[in-house]
Amino acid sequence: MLKSWFASFRPGSASVSYTERLRGSAGAFLGIILTGIISSWVTGATHALPMLMAPMGASAVLLFAVPSSPLAQPWAIIGGNTVAALTGVTAAHFIADPMLSAPIAIGFAIAAMFTLRCIHPPSGAVALTAVLGGPVITGMGYRFVLWPVLLNSILLTLAAIAYNNATRRRYPHPQTIPDTGRHGTHDQRPSRRLSFAASDLDDVLKRYDEVLDIGRDDMESMFEQAEMQAYRRRFGLITCAEIMSRDVVSVEWGTPLEEAWRTMRKHRLRAMPVVDRAQHVLGMVSDIDFMNGAGLDSYKTLAARFHRLIQRPSSDYAETLEAVGQVMQKTVAVRADSHIIALVPLLADTGARHVPITGADDRLIGIIAQSDLIVALYQSRFAELAGS
Numbered sequence: 001m002l003k004s005w006f007a008s009f010r011p012g013s014a015s016v017s018y019t020e021r022l023r024g025s026a027g028a029f030l031g032i033i034l035t036g037i038i039s040s041w042v043t044g045a046t047h048a049l050p051m052l053m054a055p056m057g058a059s060a061v062l063l064f065a066v067p068s069s070p071l072a073q074p075w076a077i078i079g080g081n082t083v084a085a086l087t088g089v090t091a092a093h094f095i096a097d098p099m100l101s102a103p104i105a106i107g108f109a110i111a112a113m114f115t116l117r118c119i120h121p122p123s124g125a126v127a128l129t130a131v132l133g134g135p136v137i138t139g140m141g142y143r144f145v146l147w148p149v150l151l152n153s154i155l156l157t158l159a160a161i162a163y164n165n166a167t168r169r170r171y172p173h174p175q176t177i178p179d180t181g182r183h184g185t186h187d188q189r190p191s192r193r194l195s196f197a198a199s200d201l202d203d204v205l206k207r208y209d210e211v212l213d214i215g216r217d218d219m220e221s222m223f224e225q226a227e228m229q230a231y232r233r234r235f236g237l238i239t240c241a242e243i244m245s246r247d248v249v250s251v252e253w254g255t256p257l258e259e260a261w262r263t264m265r266k267h268r269l270r271a272m273p274v275v276d277r278a279q280h281v282l283g284m285v286s287d288i289d290f291m292n293g294a295g296l297d298s299y300k301t302l303a304a305r306f307h308r309l310i311q312r313p314s315s316d317y318a319e320t321l322e323a324v325g326q327v328m329q330k331t332v333a334v335r336a337d338s339h340i341i342a343l344v345p346l347l348a349d350t351g352a353r354h355v356p357i358t359g360a361d362d363r364l365i366g367i368i369a370q371s372d373l374i375v376a377l378y379q380s381r382f383a384e385l386a387g388s
Contacts, residue, residue, distance in 0.1 A: 027064030080120030088130025244366030
């Protein structure tokens with residue numbers, strides 16, 4: 001029993017690459033040095049007054065090493081540090097004994113951060129600094145809240161925004177947006193209807209009743225990816241190359257609308273890939289895009305408007321549409337060696353009916369329709385049942 005208890009102190013294995021570790025370390029270095037230099041320049045800080053607070057080091061760990069954490073978001077650091085400084089200065093002002101004012105400052109700071117939804121662990125050190133920072137800090141009174149606390153917090157946040165986005169890390173991390181589906185209803189996305197629902201995750205988090213150092217949207221995304229990984233294992237290694245149509249009818253961006261429409265009618269297609277001269281996928285054009293491009297807002301004018309669209313509309317249109325690229329929709333192409341499960345969210349959730357498939361050189365080599373995926377999943381499931 002004692003051995004297992006001591007074993008619980010052993011750190012878990014790191015799951016991030018050395019590149020990510022270097023990215024976080026370099027970001028913290030740059031963030032702190034820039035914050036210190038600019039703070040010193042703005043305020044003209046001397047040796048008697050700090051240009052940087054020690055808690056900024058802890059904030060830098062969050063902002064640059066774990067930028068997706070809810071505890072590392074801009075409102076968390078700016079709001080948390082500011083409210084902690086306010087409670088610390090107030091406690092020091094009214095309670096002379098630091099043995100009493102320090103815990104009161106921490107307790108009220110945490111309560112305020114919970115109320116304002118700006119929990120930021122280093123802010124606890126800010127509250128203590130306001131109480132135990134010595135005569136220079138306590139002598140500043142409420143000026144301590146504005147400088148160095150608020151100034152340092154804003155500068156470090158701006159550095160984190162610039163650095164994280166420059167190194168392809170989303171920051172600030174986007175808030176969870178309720179998924180009402182593309183039709184504006186409350187139904188779950190098709191790919192989620194046989195899986196866990198958003199309400200299931202909310203119920204579990206409510207019962208867990210603890211502050212987690214991971215955003216709800218990240219948690220849901222990881223669950224979805226874990227499910228996709230399980231589906232890949234269940235359905236075996238079926239790649240897009242095995243089920244795609246290879247004799248693809250496509251058009252270039254500048255193809256005249258009338259010509260593109262004739263091509264679709266000739267081959268009885270509902271959609272076609274739009275490519276450049278090097279066969280790189282630019283988008284997809286469907287019969288619906290032709291309808292939307294014609295501005296079919298009245299059934300009485302449908303035939304006339306559509307006829308004018310494919311016959312190159314005259315200058316009395318608000319926007320002259322002549323090329324198929326002007327009515328196409330941008331789309332995501334999938335590599336031929338990808339597992340067919342990668343097609344599910346594209347065909348089920350986005351409303352797309354076809355997905356262009358590209359080779360290793362990102363050139364168009366095939367296309368997969370919804371019916372192709374349905375057949376592949378059916379055959380895979382049938383084979384699984386037959387073998388059991």
